[in-house]
Amino acid sequence: MQVYLNGEILEKEKALISPFERSFLFGDGVYEVIRYYPNKFFRADLHLERLQNSLNSVGIKYSNLDEIIPTFNKLMMLNNLIKEVSIGYVQISRGEHFPRRHFFDDEIKPTVFMYVEKSPAKFEEMQNGIKVGLEEDIRWMHCNIKATALLSNILTRNRAIRKGLNEIIWHRNGIITEGTQTNIFIVKNEEVITPPLSNFILPGVTRKIVLELCNQIGIKNSERNLNVNELDTADEIFITSTTAEITPVVEISGTKIKNLEPGRISRILQKEFSKLY
Numbered sequence: 001m002q003v004y005l006n007g008e009i010l011e012k013e014k015a016l017i018s019p020f021e022r023s024f025l026f027g028d029g030v031y032e033v034i035r036y037y038p039n040k041f042f043r044a045d046l047h048l049e050r051l052q053n054s055l056n057s058v059g060i061k062y063s064n065l066d067e068i069i070p071t072f073n074k075l076m077m078l079n080n081l082i083k084e085v086s087i088g089y090v091q092i093s094r095g096e097h098f099p100r101r102h103f104f105d106d107e108i109k110p111t112v113f114m115y116v117e118k119s120p121a122k123f124e125e126m127q128n129g130i131k132v133g134l135e136e137d138i139r140w141m142h143c144n145i146k147a148t149a150l151l152s153n154i155l156t157r158n159r160a161i162r163k164g165l166n167e168i169i170w171h172r173n174g175i176i177t178e179g180t181q182t183n184i185f186i187v188k189n190e191e192v193i194t195p196p197l198s199n200f201i202l203p204g205v206t207r208k209i210v211l212e213l214c215n216q217i218g219i220k221n222s223e224r225n226l227n228v229n230e231l232d233t234a235d236e237i238f239i240t241s242t243t244a245e246i247t248p249v250v251e252i253s254g255t256k257i258k259n260l261e262p263g264r265i266s267r268i269l270q271k272e273f274s275k276l277y
Contacts, residue, residue: 001079003075003114005112018098020098022096026149028148029094029147030147031089032090034047035085035087036076044069050146060110061106085118086116087117089114089116091148092110093110094108121243125166125244126270129247129248129249130247130250131249131250134171134228135171136170137171137172137177138152143201157181168180169239175228177195184240185210185237186226187237187238192269193223193224194207205242210273219265219268219269231255237249
């Protein structure tokens, strides 16, 4: 498998970093995942814009974002993935700094890592819907930054899988935020509703596209705070992400949504989304 590290394309076994690399020691970096549908990376402009915002938010200086998609394309060819639904992963960390200190020099050279892998669409989940749970959101106060420090997400996601769930939806004092890897929407009385962007919510690219689609095809939509109690009375619930696309939720914390059947609005949005790639 060929990967990219700091200007070189090489076998993954030879892609080595220093033990004093700050992403290794502190999770001091940001990342982005971009979906590839043959033959293009989907809405790369929005992903790179979000990546730049993450870099700015944590003060990592990197000015070569225009090289990311050409590098991904080269990796796709080298790894024989041109005809496969895949993802491209890019991580930009603050870089190597010795000795280990909580502060950092402004002149550290960032570490840039990229790879691609086959990642088929989850058609069964998108068709049949998924089961999710609810938990209190105890993460830090800047969840809008796509940072590599994902320990809370990992532990929560692991609990979900062990319980036979596909995802956990977080809330803060009863107000819905997002999932461990996803944004959340409900449908009530033909209106699509999602929590507004804030420092507690990652500005999802698919989330943005869904709202655009609603406006284009005339589905009423709004961004407002959602109370956990509203999930019990929703006509439909669905989650969105780069890899989940638009996936209906059919059960949440043991409560069945629409007799375990994905709803009409979810199906319409899935169909419209599929036209984009």
